[in-house]
Amino acid sequence: MAIIKPTCFQDIILHLQTYWAQQGCAILQPYDMEVGAGTFHPATTLRALGPKPWAAAYVQPSRRPTDGRYGENPNRLQHYYQYQVIIKPSPKNFQELYLGSLSAIGIDMELHDIRFVEDDWESPTLGAWGLGWEVWCDGMEVSQFTYFQQVGGHDCKPVSGELTYGLERLAMYVLGVDHVMDMPFNSPGSIIELKYGDVFRQTEQEYSRWNFDVADTSILLQHFEDAEAECKHILGEPEIDPKSGNKIIMAHPAYDQCIKASHLFNLLDARGVISVTERQSYIGRVRSLAKACADSFLKTEAGGSFE
Amino acid sequence: MTNLLLELFSEEIPADLQNKACEDLNKIVTNALVDAGLTYKSSNAFSTPRRLCLMIESLLNKSPNTREERKGPRIDAPEQALNGFLRSTGLTKDQLEIRNDKKGETYFAVIEKEGRMASEIVSEIVNETIHNFPWAKSMRWGSRSIKWARPLHSILCILCAEDGVETVNIEIDDIKSSNVTFGHRFMAPAQFSVHSLEQYQSGLKKAFVILDAQERANHILEDARNLAFAQGLELVEDNNLLKEISGLVEYPVVLMGEISKEFFSLPAEVLMTSMKEHQKFFSVKNPKTNRIEKFITVANRTTVDNGETIIEGNQKVLFARLSDAKFFWENDLRIAKTGMVEWSQKLEKVTFHNKLGSQSERLKRMSFIASAIAPLANADIDLANKAAKLCKADLSSEMVGEFAKLQGLMGSYYAAEAGLPNEIGLASKEHYSPLGPTDIVPSSPVSTAVALADKIDTLTGFWIIDEKPTGSKDPFALRRAALGVIRLVIDNDLNESLEKILAYGFYLNSISIHNLSMNADEQYIDLDENNLDQICDLIDLNQTYKIREVLKDLVSFFHDRLKVYLRDQKINHDVIDACLAMPNNTNFSLLAKRAKVLQEFCDSDDGKNLLHGFKRANNILIAEEKKDGVSYEGIADLKYAQLDEERSLFEILDENETAIINFIDNQNFKDAMNSLSKLRSPIDLFFENVQINSDSKIVRRNRLCLLNRIRLIMKSVADFTLIEN
Incomplete structure (x- = not known):
C-alpha cells in the first residue's frame, strides 16, 4: 500500500482512522465528557470487562489540568488528543498490527529505531492494571501498549490489548515540528491555513488560568460529593425498571458520574488544595465508584450476563 | 548422546527480568532432567529481549532402567497390611515374590x-516449566490461561x-513446538529451521541476533569507547545502564549524538541524570573542558543512512528533555537567588508524616538539634542551625521534583547561587x-552536625x-539511620554521651505531635544548663509518655546496631558487652575506642592470664561473700600482709592504681591496659603461693579485701565478668 505522507495534524488522525478501520475496528467517536485519558471512555473501561469480543478505535480529547503551561511549553498541554485502540481478545499479531499503524502514518521502519521498553500500566482510580511497553521511536515515546490484566478490580478474561497514541507528540515527530503551536492543523496550502496554535493557544491560556487560579474549589468539592452520591444512588436502584417491567441496569449513567468525580479530583489537584494524605483517600473514593460500576456492568448484556 | 535446544520466543521481555529468567530456566530444567535420570555434560542459558534459550550438551538419549x-509384610500379616503394600507398589499379589527373611516368610x-x-521426558519437563515459571511479574493475553512475562509466540x-x-x-494452549525460529524483528523477520546448536547460533547471527547478553554488552562497551576515543572524548561508563541496554536490543548498534551547546551550562549531574533516566543514553565527556558534550545511544538495527535519522530523532528528543531541565534550572536559580524563601514556605504544606508534622516543622526541629550538636562537632552553632533549616529546601525545586535522585546535590548548587557560605551547600549535599x-561519612563539621540532626530527629x-x-x-529505614549516627559519631570522634540530645529530639517531636504552638524561645533548651532528668520532666509534664522508657528502648536499639557494627570490625560480642x-x-x-583496645588486650597473652586471675578473684569473692553474708569492700591493709607475694601485690597495686x-x-585505654598488664604476674604469683583461708580472721578478711581491690581496679576499665574465657 503506497503511503501518502501526512502533512498536518489531522492527516495523522485520518490515517490512523483509516488504518484501524481496515483492521476491523469500529471507529467510535470521542466520549462527550471530560476525561484524563482515552482509557476512561466506556468503550475501553467497561468493554474490557466480561467475555464478549470487542474491537474499537477512537480519538479522545483528554484533559490534565496540572499539565497546563499557558500554551508556552513546546509539548505540554492541559487539553490534548489521544488515539485509542482496544481489541478483545488481544490478537496474536497485535504488535505487527501496531507497527503497521506506524507505517501508515509515514514512519519508515527501515530508517527508524523502534523499541518496546517495559512499562507497567496502572490506574489507581480505575482499579486497573496491565503489562506492556512504552514504544520508542528513535528514543521518543510514541505509544503505550498494554495488555489489560484487571479493570475495576476484575480479572480481564479474555485479555484486551490496548494502544494509546499521544497524538500531538507523535504528529510533531512525524511532521518535524518543534513547538506544538507551530504544527499545521489542516493541510498547508488550504484556503484557510490553520496551525495548532490558531485552534488551541487561546484556550490553553484560558484554561491554564482557570485551572490553576480561578476554579472555585468549594464548588468543585461540592460537585465531587454530588457525583459520588449520584453514582451510588444510581447503582442503588433496583434492576427492574418499574415503568416497563424490564431489567435495565444503569451501569453507564453510573459510570458517567465516576468519570465526573475523577475529573473533579484532577481539577482540585491542579488547584493545589489536596494534601498528600487526602490524595490517597480521594483516589480510593473514585476507585470504589469504578469498582461498583464494573460490578454492575458485568450484570448487563454487554457485560456478558444475559446469554 | 544428544544435544537439547530449547528456545521460548516471545514479545519483548523486560530487561531486568532476563538475567534471572536465564538462571531459573537453566536450574529448573536441568534439575528435573537429572531427577529423571537424564544426565548431561554442560548446560547454558541465554536471553535476548525476545527469547529465552537453553542449550544442553551431551544429554543421555534415554534414562537408565x-x-x-x-520388603513387604510377612505372609501371615493381616490382609490390610498386604493391601497397603500392593497399593504403594502398584503391583498385584501374584507379582510379589515370597522370600525367607529372618522373621519368616515375607513378601x-x-x-x-x-x-x-529423552524426548518424552523433555516434553514433560518443558511443559511443566513453562506452566510454573517463577516470573517476578507475569501476564495473561488473548483468551489463553497460561502466564508468561509477555505473550509467548513459539517454542x-x-x-x-x-x-x-x-x-x-510440546503443546501449550494453541502454541505447538517446532524446529523453527525467527530472526531480528525488523532486519530479518523470516523464520528458519534449526538442526544443531552451532547452526542455531550462526543462523541467528546471520539474522542479526546476538544471543549472548554478555557478548552484546561487550560489543556496546567497546564500540562506545572507540567512538568517543576517536573524537578525543571519554565515555562515562555505567555498568547498570550497560546491562539494561543489553537487554533491550538483539543487534546493538552504537551511535553518538550531539548535545546542543546551550545546555553546557547545566550541571553535569543534571545532564547525566536526564540522559540516563529518560533516554537510556551514556554520557560522553570532553576531558579538556571536563563537560558532558555528547551522548551515546544504542539502536537495535543498522540503517541505509548509517543511523543518521535515528541520531537526529534522538537529538530532538534530548533537546526537548534538556529544554525542560534548563527551564527548571533557570526557574530554580531565580528562587535560589532570593535565599530559597519560597521553597522553605512550600515545605510547610508538605507532610513528612501525619503524626510528626510537615517537612518544614521537621527542618525546624533539625535546626535545634544541629545547634545542640554543633559544639561537639566543632561546628559554628549559627551556621549549623541555618544549614539544617535550608538543607532540604531543594525538595521544592522543580529540578528535584523531576529527578528525586538529585536531592541535596541541587541544594548545594542553589545555596551557592544564593551566596550562602560553602558549608551550607555542602551540608545540603552531604x-x-x-x-x-x-x-562515605561526612567529615566537615557543619555537615556532620546536620547529618546527625537529620537522623536523630x-x-x-x-x-x-x-x-x-x-x-x-x-x-522508614530506621536501622540505617541509627547506623548512620554511630558511624558519624565514631568517624568524627564526637566524644560525648548522646542521651541529652536524644531527649531533646523527643522533646521537639512531642511538641509537633501535639501541635503545640510554641515560639522558638520555648522550644530552645540549653543542654548545658539542664540535666537529663530536667529535659525528661519537660516532656512528661505536658504529655503522658513514659519518656525514660522510650529513651531506654532507643538506646538499646542503638546498642544493637553498634554490636553489628563492631562485630564487623572483628570485636567479639562479649567484649562489646563488657564495654556496654x-x-x-x-x-x-568512647565505647568503640574502649572496645577496640579491650579486644586487643584480651587477645594478648597478658590479657588472657589477667582475665583468668580476675575471674578467679571474682569467683572466690562471690563464693565467700555469699557464705559469710558480708561484702569485702573494706580497705586491705599492708600491715596484715604475711607473705612476700601478698606484699608485692600491694606494692604493684599502689604503684598502678x-x-x-x-x-x-x-x-587513654591503651595505657590503662598496659598498666593492667603489670598486675598479671603479681596476681599469678599471689594465687600460686597464698592461701586465702587463714586461721586468722583478720588475715583472711584482709586478703579478700585485697582481691576486691583487684576487682574494682579492673572493673573501672571494663566489666570483665562479662568476658568469656
Missing part, C-alpha cells in the same frame, strides 16, 4: 522400570543427535549520608510514635 526391591516386590526416551525444542534431529512435542554501611520522632522496625520491616556495661554508654565514640584510674578518666 531401574530396579527397586521393596518382596521387585519393581523394574524401563528407561524412558523451538529439538534434540540433535548424530543420526538426526527430533522435534520434542546530610543524607551515610546511606549504607559502606557509604527521624529516630526520636518515629520512636515516640512507636513506629519501630519489626523483623524485616523497616519502612560501663557508664556513659551512649558515648559511642592511680595511674589506671587517671588513664581511664582521660580515655
Whole structure:
C-alpha cells in the first residue's frame, strides 16, 4: 500500500482512522465528557470487562489540568488528543498490527529505531492494571501498549490489548515540528491555513488560568460529593425498571458520574488544595465508584450476563 | 548422546527480568532432567529481549532402567497390611515374590522400570516449566490461561543427535513446538529451521541476533569507547545502564549524538541524570573542558543512512528533555537567588508524616538539634542551625521534583547561587549520608552536625510514635539511620554521651505531635544548663509518655546496631558487652575506642592470664561473700600482709592504681591496659603461693579485701565478668 505522507495534524488522525478501520475496528467517536485519558471512555473501561469480543478505535480529547503551561511549553498541554485502540481478545499479531499503524502514518521502519521498553500500566482510580511497553521511536515515546490484566478490580478474561497514541507528540515527530503551536492543523496550502496554535493557544491560556487560579474549589468539592452520591444512588436502584417491567441496569449513567468525580479530583489537584494524605483517600473514593460500576456492568448484556 | 535446544520466543521481555529468567530456566530444567535420570555434560542459558534459550550438551538419549526391591509384610500379616503394600507398589499379589527373611516368610516386590526416551521426558519437563515459571511479574493475553512475562509466540525444542534431529512435542494452549525460529524483528523477520546448536547460533547471527547478553554488552562497551576515543572524548561508563541496554536490543548498534551547546551550562549531574533516566543514553565527556558534550545511544538495527535519522530523532528528543531541565534550572536559580524563601514556605504544606508534622516543622526541629550538636562537632552553632533549616529546601525545586535522585546535590548548587557560605551547600549535599554501611561519612563539621540532626530527629520522632522496625520491616529505614549516627559519631570522634540530645529530639517531636504552638524561645533548651532528668520532666509534664522508657528502648536499639557494627570490625560480642556495661554508654565514640583496645588486650597473652586471675578473684569473692553474708569492700591493709607475694601485690597495686584510674578518666585505654598488664604476674604469683583461708580472721578478711581491690581496679576499665574465657 503506497503511503501518502501526512502533512498536518489531522492527516495523522485520518490515517490512523483509516488504518484501524481496515483492521476491523469500529471507529467510535470521542466520549462527550471530560476525561484524563482515552482509557476512561466506556468503550475501553467497561468493554474490557466480561467475555464478549470487542474491537474499537477512537480519538479522545483528554484533559490534565496540572499539565497546563499557558500554551508556552513546546509539548505540554492541559487539553490534548489521544488515539485509542482496544481489541478483545488481544490478537496474536497485535504488535505487527501496531507497527503497521506506524507505517501508515509515514514512519519508515527501515530508517527508524523502534523499541518496546517495559512499562507497567496502572490506574489507581480505575482499579486497573496491565503489562506492556512504552514504544520508542528513535528514543521518543510514541505509544503505550498494554495488555489489560484487571479493570475495576476484575480479572480481564479474555485479555484486551490496548494502544494509546499521544497524538500531538507523535504528529510533531512525524511532521518535524518543534513547538506544538507551530504544527499545521489542516493541510498547508488550504484556503484557510490553520496551525495548532490558531485552534488551541487561546484556550490553553484560558484554561491554564482557570485551572490553576480561578476554579472555585468549594464548588468543585461540592460537585465531587454530588457525583459520588449520584453514582451510588444510581447503582442503588433496583434492576427492574418499574415503568416497563424490564431489567435495565444503569451501569453507564453510573459510570458517567465516576468519570465526573475523577475529573473533579484532577481539577482540585491542579488547584493545589489536596494534601498528600487526602490524595490517597480521594483516589480510593473514585476507585470504589469504578469498582461498583464494573460490578454492575458485568450484570448487563454487554457485560456478558444475559446469554 | 544428544544435544537439547530449547528456545521460548516471545514479545519483548523486560530487561531486568532476563538475567534471572536465564538462571531459573537453566536450574529448573536441568534439575528435573537429572531427577529423571537424564544426565548431561554442560548446560547454558541465554536471553535476548525476545527469547529465552537453553542449550544442553551431551544429554543421555534415554534414562537408565531401574530396579527397586521393596520388603513387604510377612505372609501371615493381616490382609490390610498386604493391601497397603500392593497399593504403594502398584503391583498385584501374584507379582510379589515370597522370600525367607529372618522373621519368616515375607513378601518382596521387585519393581523394574524401563528407561524412558529423552524426548518424552523433555516434553514433560518443558511443559511443566513453562506452566510454573517463577516470573517476578507475569501476564495473561488473548483468551489463553497460561502466564508468561509477555505473550509467548513459539517454542523451538529439538534434540540433535548424530543420526538426526527430533522435534520434542510440546503443546501449550494453541502454541505447538517446532524446529523453527525467527530472526531480528525488523532486519530479518523470516523464520528458519534449526538442526544443531552451532547452526542455531550462526543462523541467528546471520539474522542479526546476538544471543549472548554478555557478548552484546561487550560489543556496546567497546564500540562506545572507540567512538568517543576517536573524537578525543571519554565515555562515562555505567555498568547498570550497560546491562539494561543489553537487554533491550538483539543487534546493538552504537551511535553518538550531539548535545546542543546551550545546555553546557547545566550541571553535569543534571545532564547525566536526564540522559540516563529518560533516554537510556551514556554520557560522553570532553576531558579538556571536563563537560558532558555528547551522548551515546544504542539502536537495535543498522540503517541505509548509517543511523543518521535515528541520531537526529534522538537529538530532538534530548533537546526537548534538556529544554525542560534548563527551564527548571533557570526557574530554580531565580528562587535560589532570593535565599530559597519560597521553597522553605512550600515545605510547610508538605507532610513528612501525619503524626510528626510537615517537612518544614521537621527542618525546624533539625535546626535545634544541629545547634545542640554543633559544639561537639566543632561546628559554628549559627551556621549549623541555618544549614539544617535550608538543607532540604531543594525538595521544592522543580529540578528535584523531576529527578528525586538529585536531592541535596541541587541544594548545594542553589545555596551557592544564593551566596550562602560553602558549608551550607555542602551540608545540603552531604546530610543524607551515610546511606549504607559502606557509604562515605561526612567529615566537615557543619555537615556532620546536620547529618546527625537529620537522623536523630527521624529516630526520636518515629520512636515516640512507636513506629519501630519489626523483623524485616523497616519502612522508614530506621536501622540505617541509627547506623548512620554511630558511624558519624565514631568517624568524627564526637566524644560525648548522646542521651541529652536524644531527649531533646523527643522533646521537639512531642511538641509537633501535639501541635503545640510554641515560639522558638520555648522550644530552645540549653543542654548545658539542664540535666537529663530536667529535659525528661519537660516532656512528661505536658504529655503522658513514659519518656525514660522510650529513651531506654532507643538506646538499646542503638546498642544493637553498634554490636553489628563492631562485630564487623572483628570485636567479639562479649567484649562489646563488657564495654556496654560501663557508664556513659551512649558515648559511642568512647565505647568503640574502649572496645577496640579491650579486644586487643584480651587477645594478648597478658590479657588472657589477667582475665583468668580476675575471674578467679571474682569467683572466690562471690563464693565467700555469699557464705559469710558480708561484702569485702573494706580497705586491705599492708600491715596484715604475711607473705612476700601478698606484699608485692600491694606494692604493684599502689604503684598502678592511680595511674589506671587517671588513664581511664582521660580515655587513654591503651595505657590503662598496659598498666593492667603489670598486675598479671603479681596476681599469678599471689594465687600460686597464698592461701586465702587463714586461721586468722583478720588475715583472711584482709586478703579478700585485697582481691576486691583487684576487682574494682579492673572493673573501672571494663566489666570483665562479662568476658568469656
